[in-house]
Amino acid sequence: MSETIRNTIMRFALIVLFILSGFTVVIIQIIRIQTVQKDELEKIAAGQHGTTEVLLPNRGNILDARGRLLAGSLPEYYVHMDTRVEALHLKKDSLYLRYADSIAEGMSRITGDMSAQEYRQRMDWAFFHGRTTKERDFRICPRRVNHMEKKEIEQLPLVKQGYYKSGFRYEQQHRRSLPYGNLGSRTIGSIYAQEGVGRSGLEKSFESYLHGKEGLALRQKIEGKKITIPLNEAEDGCDLLTTLDADLLDVCESALRQRLNRTQADWGCCILMEVKTGAVKAICNLDRNKDETYTEGINHAFIRVEPGSTFKTISLTAVLDDGKKDLYDTVSVQRNGWKFHSSCHTDAHPKDTVYTVRSALAVSSNIAFAKMVTESYENKAEKFVNKLKNMGLCSGFESEIPGATPPRIEVPKDAVTLSKMAYGYSVELSPIQILAFYNAIANGGRMVRPMLVSRIEKDGTTVKEYHTETLQSSICSSSTLRDVQAALHDVVWDNNLGTAAVLKWNGHIASKKAQSDLVHIAGKTGTAQLFRNGQYQNRQHRMTFVGYFPEEAPEYTCICMIEHPRNSGAYDAGMDCGTVVRQIAERTMAYAGEYRWEKGQWVWKKTNTNKTFTP
Numbered sequence: 007m008s009e010t011i012r013n014t015i016m017r018f019a020l021i022v023l024f025i026l027s028g029f030t031v032v033i034i035q036i037i038r039i040q041t042v043q044k045d046e047l048e049k050i051a052a053g054q055h056g057t058t059e060v061l062l063p064n065r066g067n068i069l070d071a072r073g074r075l076l077a078g079s080l081p082e083y084y085v086h087m088d089t090r091v092e093a094l095h096l097k098k099d100s101l102y103l104r105y106a107d108s109i110a111e112g113m114s115r116i117t118g119d120m121s122a123q124e125y126r127q128r129m130d131w132a133f134f135h136g137r138t139t140k141e142r143d144f145r146i147c148p149r150r151v152n153h154m155e156k157k158e159i160e161q162l163p164l165v166k167q168g169y170y171k172s173g174f175r176y177e178q179q180h181r182r183s184l185p186y187g188n189l190g191s192r193t194i195g196s197i198y199a200q201e202g203v204g205r206s207g208l209e210k211s212f213e214s215y216l217h218g219k220e221g222l223a224l225r226q227k228i229e230g231k232k233i234t235i236p237l238n239e240a241e242d243g244c245d246l247l248t249t250l251d252a253d254l255l256d257v258c259e260s261a262l263r264q265r266l267n268r269t270q271a272d273w274g275c276c277i278l279m280e281v282k283t284g285a286v287k288a289i290c291n292l293d294r295n296k297d298e299t300y301t302e303g304i305n306h307a308f309i310r311v312e313p314g315s316t317f318k319t320i321s322l323t324a325v326l327d328d329g330k331k332d333l334y335d336t337v338s339v340q341r342n343g344w345k346f347h348s349s350c351h352t353d354a355h356p357k358d359t360v361y362t363v364r365s366a367l368a369v370s371s372n373i374a375f376a377k378m379v380t381e382s383y384e385n386k387a388e389k390f391v392n393k394l395k396n397m398g399l400c401s402g403f404e405s406e407i408p409g410a411t412p413p414r415i416e417v418p419k420d421a422v423t424l425s426k427m428a429y430g431y432s433v434e435l436s437p438i439q440i441l442a443f444y445n446a447i448a449n450g451g452r453m454v455r456p457m458l459v460s461r462i463e464k465d466g467t468t469v470k471e472y473h474t475e476t477l478q479s480s481i482c483s484s485s486t487l488r489d490v491q492a493a494l495h496d497v498v499w500d501n502n503l504g505t506a507a508v509l510k511w512n513g514h515i516a517s518k519k520a521q522s523d524l525v526h527i528a529g530k531t532g533t534a535q536l537f538r539n540g541q542y543q544n545r546q547h548r549m550t551f552v553g554y555f556p557e558e559a560p561e562y563t564c565i566c567m568i569e570h571p572r573n574s575g576a577y578d579a580g581m582d583c584g585t586v587v588r589q590i591a592e593r594t595m596a597y598a599g600e601y602r603w604e605k606g607q608w609v610w611k612k613t614n615t616n617k618t619f620t621p
Contacts, residue, residue: 063218314534529553
């Protein structure tokens, strides 16, 4: 064999040997990884593996008509400590024992909820004695901390080293800040703290705009540090610009609260609305608590009830517009009531007399209205209901408040039911539906939808705008409208008959109800017995006054409803509710205009619409 061939074989053998050696090393390393290093490498891989997390958007703000904040988001956090974290249990260097006192003292100083000793006891129990997962991963602070407190907690010894050293983690909660407290809070609404979505009121109705769009991020550990890489940025929610006015909310609530404290009623509701636009400027709902204080509770403004005598204006409009009666036709009433089939109708001030149709509304005679409606529509009850339907009363209207109930006005099955409908029983309307009808009377017969939101904005740009919506171009003829307005004037300004005029004692005026020296109001009182436990209660009533002002050139319509006043003595809607509307009217109009004597009469004139309002 030649030397050349032998050298070639040797080189080939060396190459083969080298390849076999490398292959052997690879096989050995694979076996080692699968056996000896398996657990260690899996732990490293788990640490390097990225996880996705949802990026929460900032919820939009709710603003009043002047751009002032009614509801905004503030981040709050539950602080948890997980004593299962491995670093806290290392025998050579017990981080827990080294830093427990410092953490307890810091938590006590920052939150002020418990002493350092109490914090240490809670931590020791979870660390040494906790048996279940719940006990060892516990909420160290009983309340939610705000963003600034969280920042301080994050700087405590050991805590600043992160979750894998201290066990401290934070559960973000969604809370809405209400700068004006409970003013209009039931209408503004609330959100679920954990989910951060609307629960009631405007917060719920406009959830799709306020919530925004959630984003997505990748959270990954790189070179020992955890970083968050946004995949899709979160899109913040839009701002909601309402028609509400914080100043007028305060005016309405303070007037209503003052009366409720005096009468100790079950609840009270008040709504103030612009006549021309239907923009609701204030809504307040106050419910009586067990300690006899009042707070925002149920949104009574949107829940239907029997309206009582405020419905008489609706009946009057129907009979006048159908030509069944004239404003100066007469109707007789009896001291002992009027027996009609199986029912007997009575008046609050019984006497044998004769009223005109106009004065019957001023004195609010049940007998007179029962007679007028049955004489006009007996055996034609469907025609009466159709008339109400043509006035826009039966179908209701779309509301921004979830849970708003539609009106209940049905064709009566018998004449007795029809006679009771005439003065507000066997029918149901919510306060805001009653207000919409009276607003139409003030608005020249045009009924507009009450609106709570004017526009939706995103970063100062209008996303959606809402305009005044006409429900009925005219609820009645112009002549009927003038007659109804004249009758409503008497309710407040006829000192002999008007149920919202004055309170007399020994023939002298003791006090005024809805009658004001500062602003002229027209409107109607209503008193309805409460239907509870299957029957009407003799000494439990729902009181109402609804009216508009100034009468000469209506700017606002207002309703006040009070349920079951206990300390009012006589049941007097003019005194209980009329005075509330009067106070609201005086304070609302004081900054916008003044009365002037022109051509032999007082005329209200706007003087400075830009004037700053001071409640």
